[in-house]
Amino acid sequence: MPDTLTGRRVAFVVAPEGTEQVELTEPWKAVQDAGGHPELVSTEAGSIQAFNHLDKADTFPVDRVVREASADDYDALVLPGGVANPDYLRTVPEAVSFxxxxxxQGKPVGAICHAPWTLIEADVVRGRRMTSWPSLKxxxxxxGATWVDEEVVVDNGFVTSRKPxxxxxxxxxVVEEISEGKHAGQTA
Structure with missing residues (x-):
């Protein structure tokens, strides 16, 4: 799908530590390969520490701090998993609000693995069909969600998956839903 996301900005929201690296880098690359512009949004400036399961992996520079960000500035949102990442994000009111x-706004959202913990705190899963890492069922x-054990689930622009x-x-x-744009049924 080359160039299907040209001009589209996608926020990747992560905690300063605990993001599963591959769940950040693979969707990031997919957005870039489709012509989109991913931006790393975190709760602190500087860089984030990613992990390969429980082992430290690479660090990545933060493009924007969540308290200075607005969904108005982006076309879509991706929430990578990792156990510590969403567990921390759900305790930060600015991240939950973002x-x-x-x-x-009915914008596409992708969440994988443990990322739905943040969505539960944001109270946006009620009435939605979705999947996640099995322990979140x-x-x-x-x-209030309907949980299913499927590779990928799409519910009006909201994309979820279980694991790496x-x-x-x-x-x-995620690329397909972002290319389609806003979804009227997406609003919470």
Whole structure:
């Protein structure tokens, strides 16, 4: 899908530590390869420390601090997983608010693995069909989502996947949904 996202800005929201590296880098590359412009948004300036499961991996420079960001500046949102990443993000009101803005505006959102923890805190999963890392099934069900064990699930511009093995399908669907633009059924 070369150049299907030309001119589109995509926020990747991550904590200063704990992001699963491949769940950041693979969707990032997919957005770039489609002509989009990904930006790393975090709760602190400087750089973030990514992980390969529990082992430190690479660091990545932060483009923008979440308290200075607005969904108005972006066409879509991607939330990478990792256990610590969404667990931290859901405790930061500015991050939760930023995520909520994308749903309120009907913009495409992609979340993989443990990332839905942040979405539960943003109260945007109720009534949605979605997937995640299996250990989040109860949390998502209790928050009102319909959880399914599928490689990738799309619900009105909202894309979810379970794990790194699902990245090819996740990346393809994220690019497809971003290229389609806003989804009226996406609003929370």
């Amino acid at each position: 995520v909520s803005q994308f749903f309120a 109860t949390d998502l069900t209790n928050a 093995d699902d990245l090819p399908a996740f990346c393809a669907k």
